Amino acid sequence: MDDRMYCLFWQIIAPASARRVWQLDNHFGSLKAAWEAPEKEIRSLFGTKVDAADALLRARNTFDPVREKEKLNNIGADFITYKDHNYPENLRAIYDPPPALFVMGQITNADQLAVALVGSRKATSYGLSVAEQLSVALVKSGISIVSGMARGIDSAAHKGCLSAYGRTIAVLGSGLNVIYPRENRKLMERIAASGAVISEFPLDSQPEAWHFPMRNRIISGLSRAVVVIEAGEKSGALITADFALEQGRDVMAVPGSIGSPLSRGPHKLIKQGAKLVENAGDILDELGITTLFPVEESTNASVALNxxxxxxxxxxxxxxxxxxxxxxxxxxxxxxxxxxxxxxxxxxxxxxxxxxxxxxxxxxxx
Missing domain, CATH: 1.10.10.10 (Winged helix-like DNA-binding domain superfamily/Winged helix DNA-binding domain)
Incomplete structure (x- = not known):
């Protein structure tokens, strides 16, 4: 078996534990050597965390690679590993990149120029409109859109991108065969057909609460910048912004009404130095890039009105x-x-x- 298969093995038995996996890789010299290491030696690395060591060893001993690959094939999915040339370069550069990703659709070189649009699941009509229109404008400038396919801002960002025939990547907090929320099944299919749906969680993984902060680090890791559109003071979108800062990404925020609780998150970020975003040009300027394709002007001068x-x-x-x-x-x-x-x-x-x-x-x- 080649090295990439061991990336897959470790990703399946230790999902969202990239730091631990890379520690094993560093200690044993390769993921293959870690896979073949004696139980006693692996236990010694876990110290007092006996239960964690036991769980990992049980998973290793009962792992069936043929069955796992068949499960992926059955839903039209595949995997890419850290060893592959098409592993996202932005993600490869973070501190704890997943050894492997489960993918429906395709990630391309164009996705290196990506921006994450994130925000509240309970967004207002204002927030939804902003997310969709920002997405459309960025797509027309050659930017891929990354988000988490959640209700609210995430879904609006994906839909805006799709409406402009752009590329969008959805990062799930569950396995690829566990659609969450359920009403986004058709949206997921559309994203996979023209972009990619990815997860670091193996098939059948349920959308447990602890999955989403880990998912958020992937959203920011894939992106050159994170833009927050409507978020409460304690919000997953702000967790994504924190990850972005740790990863050296730009953080931006769209202001809202001072009377809205969903403006508190973006306004807090702006007070802390995040770029205030009024339009797609603000994002492009902050990234230091010019538009790859002309962004449609919003002037009404050429539109005849009675x-x-x-x-x-x-x-x-x-x-x-x-x-x-x-x-x-x-x-x-x-x-x-x-x-x-x-x-x-x-x-x-x-x-x-x-x-x-x-x-x-x-x-x-x-």
């Missing part, structure tokens, strides 16, 4: 505005406001949100 449309458009901002409020402030009949909103949507200037609310469609590219 008088009613101009009136209605002037009342809509980044923050969602309810239809009734637009009617009240415009002094126009409701039917005219409705017609104007419809044409503004067709002109890709305004988007309708749940609850009869409307917001600017092109805020992010401004």
């Amino acid at each position: 008088r009613d449309e101009e009136t209605v458009f002037g009342l809509i901002s980044v923050n969602p505005v309810h239809f009734d409020e637009i009617v009240d402030k415009s002094n126009l009949p409701a039917q005219k406001v409705l017609a104007s909103l419809m044409f503004l949507e067709l002109k890709n200037l305004v988007r309708q949100l749940p609850g009869r609310q409307y917001a600017l469609c092109k805020f992010i590219n401004g």
